[in-house]
Amino acid sequence: MSALTQAARTETTPPHSVRAALHMRNVVKEFPGSPPVRALDDVSVRIDHGELVAVVGPSGSGKSTMLNVMGTLDRPTSGIVEIDGVDTASLPDKHIAGIRARKIGFVFQQFFLLDGMSTVDNVTNGLLYQGVPPAERHDRAIEALKTVGLGHRLNHRPNKLSGGERQRVAVARALVHRPAFVLADEPTGNLDSKSSAAVMDLIRELNDLGTTIVVITHDNAIAEALPRRVAVLDGRILDDSGRPS
Amino acid sequence: MNHPTSTLRFADILRVGSSGPRARKSRTALSALGVSIGIAALVGVLGLSESSKSDLLDELSLLGTNLLTVEAGQGIGGGDGALPESAAASIQRIPTVEQTSQVIPVDATVRRSEFVDEGITGGLTVVGTDGDLVDTLNGSVAVGVDLDEYASSPYPVAVVGSVAAERLGITDLDQPTHVQIGDDQVQVVGMLDEFTLAADLDRSVMIGIDAAVAAYDAEATPSTVYVRVEEGRVDATRDLIAGTADPENPEEVNVSRPSDVLSAQAAAESSFTSLFLGLGAVALLVGGVGIANVMIIAVIERRGEIGLRRALGATQAHVRRQFLTESVLLGILGGGAGVVIGILVTYAYAATQGWRVVIPWIGPAGGFASAIVIGAVAGLYPAMRAAQLSPVEALRS
Ligand SMILES: Nc1ncnc2c1ncn2[C@@H]1O[C@H](COP(=O)(O)OP(=O)(O)OP(=O)(O)O)[C@@H](O)[C@H]1O
Ligand SMILES: [Mg+2]
Numbered sequence: 001m002s003a004l005t006q007a008a009r010t011e012t013t014p015p016h017s018v019r020a021a022l023h024m025r026n027v028v029k030e031f032p033g034s035p036p037v038r039a040l041d042d043v044s045v046r047i048d049h050g051e052l053v054a055v056v057g058p059s060g061s062g063k064s065t066m067l068n069v070m071g072t073l074d075r076p077t078s079g080i081v082e083i084d085g086v087d088t089a090s091l092p093d094k095h096i097a098g099i100r101a102r103k104i105g106f107v108f109q110q111f112f113l114l115d116g117m118s119t120v121d122n123v124t125n126g127l128l129y130q131g132v133p134p135a136e137r138h139d140r141a142i143e144a145l146k147t148v149g150l151g152h153r154l155n156h157r158p159n160k161l162s163g164g165e166r167q168r169v170a171v172a173r174a175l176v177h178r179p180a181f182v183l184a185d186e187p188t189g190n191l192d193s194k195s196s197a198a199v200m201d202l203i204r205e206l207n208d209l210g211t212t213i214v215v216i217t218h219d220n221a222i223a224e225a226l227p228r229r230v231a232v233l234d235g236r237i238l239d240d241s242g243r244p245s
Numbered sequence: 246m247n248h249p250t251s252t253l254r255f256a257d258i259l260r261v262g263s264s265g266p267r268a269r270k271s272r273t274a275l276s277a278l279g280v281s282i283g284i285a286a287l288v289g290v291l292g293l294s295e296s297s298k299s300d301l302l303d304e305l306s307l308l309g310t311n312l313l314t315v316e317a318g319q320g321i322g323g324g325d326g327a328l329p330e331s332a333a334a335s336i337q338r339i340p341t342v343e344q345t346s347q348v349i350p351v352d353a354t355v356r357r358s359e360f361v362d363e364g365i366t367g368g369l370t371v372v373g374t375d376g377d378l379v380d381t382l383n384g385s386v387a388v389g390v391d392l393d394e395y396a397s398s399p400y401p402v403a404v405v406g407s408v409a410a411e412r413l414g415i416t417d418l419d420q421p422t423h424v425q426i427g428d429d430q431v432q433v434v435g436m437l438d439e440f441t442l443a444a445d446l447d448r449s450v451m452i453g454i455d456a457a458v459a460a461y462d463a464e465a466t467p468s469t470v471y472v473r474v475e476e477g478r479v480d481a482t483r484d485l486i487a488g489t490a491d492p493e494n495p496e497e498v499n500v501s502r503p504s505d506v507l508s509a510q511a512a513a514e515s516s517f518t519s520l521f522l523g524l525g526a527v528a529l530l531v532g533g534v535g536i537a538n539v540m541i542i543a544v545i546e547r548r549g550e551i552g553l554r555r556a557l558g559a560t561q562a563h564v565r566r567q568f569l570t571e572s573v574l575l576g577i578l579g580g581g582a583g584v585v586i587g588i589l590v591t592y593a594y595a596a597t598q599g600w601r602v603v604i605p606w607i608g609p610a611g612g613f614a615s616a617i618v619i620g621a622v623a624g625l626y627p628a629m630r631a632a633q634l635s636p637v638e639a640l641r642s
Contacts, residue, residue, distance in 0.1 A: 101558020
């Protein structure tokens with residue numbers, strides 16, 4: 001717990017409070033076709049350090065596209081995406097990858113754990129592309145697994161874990177490198193209601209410790225339980241509850 | 246502004262590149278198999294051909310390539326199969342000739358004893374020879390002594406060739422041993438080892454020339470003269486011999502070099518070697534295509550992993566390096582296994598043939614190096630495909 005608390009504190013110190021964790025301005029994303037599909041239509045949103053935000057909307061509304069653009073996995077057709085104060089528009093692949101390696105953590109609906117290696121090694125992968133030495137990676141991965149309550153599952157193969165446990169491993173991997181924010185696309189989409197609740201509790205807990213998290217969901221009940229909700233429809237922001245004061 | 250960069254340590258490239266093969270061990274073994282068969286074939290073929298060739302050449306250098314055989318040919322005038330009586334002495338006068346020995350045919354049969362029917366010759370012949378014949382042919386005495394030990398003996402004695410000894414049932418000379426040559430009992434004083442360069446003498450029983458002429462009315466005209474020539478002057482000397490041996494009918498004299506047969510054998514094996522090397526190269530190529538195939542399948546199957554790694558911060562170059570490393574690793578595994586198998590096969594087969602093992606370094610070194618190159622080339626296209634996959638597309642699996 002201590003390492004994470006520390007990490008969270010570092011991320012919330014003054015320089016961060018003046019610049020947003022994530023700032024999207026007038027972002028448009030079109031997919032080629034006839035006619036082209038406008039999946040994001042003039043989207044502007046600012047997410048500050050320490051926030052916990054739900055992006056909610058029906059299927060096909062553009063949530064995943066938004067997450068991909070936020071996470072620099074995809075480039076916008078136009079508009080600006082700033083990560084922790086850095087405009088990503090003109091950056092080459094090498095630096096964009098560097099931003100993902102250091103600033104962003106991802107959690108996916110399908111977990112994307114590698115079955116050929118243990119849970120610890122899956123979590124160390126979160127530090128691999130920062131050039132952190134192996135011994136330090138290992139220590140920090142164990143620390144992160146303890147934080148998500150899996151200190152007793154270090155050497156298990158992911159395919160021997162329950163769905164809820166797998167998603168917690170993925171969460172540990174998303175925070176082990178102390179990112180500016182974590183993006184979670186339908187993190188409970190493949191889980192039963194009990195595991196689902198446990199994962200959401202974990203997400204709230206981590207946010208309490210200072211981690212900035214964006215959760216994408218089509219489940220209104222989950223969204224209602226989070227402090228800020230951004231509603232998306234047809235590629236536009238329908239409603240933003242804003243940062244609670 | 247100082248932009249953050251993505252870094253993958255060198256040791257981690259190896260770790261990441263080997264994670265795929267480590268996770269799927271049996272597939273890894275199977276995909277490296279093709280290359281290992283190819284490399285084993287190359288290493289084995291080169292090793293075996295060198296070992297057998299060196300065996301032939303060892304034998305050749307032991308016997309010498311400077312021995313010439315001079316025989317009476319069947320000339321147009323119907324030669325009688327004999328050289329002039331003076332042939333050996335004349336040849337000996339050529340300055341570059343070191344040693345000559347002659348063989349004259351004896352018209353007599355040889356049997357184990359007088360009680361064996363005279364018609365049963367067992368394919369053996371009786372010849373008269375000089376005492377130094379064994380020496381000239383670089384032959385050796387297996388048991389007993391050579392004829393020249395008895396040069397001054399008033400009684401005829403005989404030595405038997407290796408095949409002749411066997412057919413006559415002579416296994417040792419512990420007891421005084423006799424054979425029946427024509428009407429006489431002749432003591433056997435020596436058994437010879439095999440002559441590699443004059444196989445017909447193995448089937449002969451040899452007596453001294455004087456005894457042959459005196460006791461069996463043999464003509465002193467030799468059927469064959471063996472000539473040992475100064476090393477390096479063989480070809481020049483060879484041209485002089487026919488005219489010297491039989492100045493009147495030089496065209497009826499055949500001069501040959503028995504070691505040419507062994508040389509030709511070594512050359513023939515070389516051409517077989519090229520054939521097998523070609524087959525090995527084809528196997529290697531097929532193995533390379535196999536690796537490329539497996540890598541393309543791996544890239545398709547592991548789209549999710551590729552997308553994940555991109556999300557974790559891998560650059561296109563990192564993904565490319567991961568799959569190239571994986572492919573080179575398959576080449577190294579196949580090459581390493583192939584070299585070991587090839588060497589083992591060479592040792593095993595050489596042992597059954599009694600050869601000294603010679604493994605030319607080009608086999609293992611070249612084989613291993615080409616396996617690495619094949620792995621790299623086979624991985625080039627799949628690795629490029631993996632790197633060009635967009636993260637979003639890769640994650641949509
Ligand atoms: N690569 C693409 N090419 C063309 N159209 C696309 C592509 N990706 C997404 N779209 C379209 O963009 C729109 C938004 O898709 P997106 O996946 O962002 O929706 P979503 O809100 O995540 O839906 P869901 O809840 O079903 O996951 C959809 O109409 C989709 O068909
Ligand atoms: Mg989606």
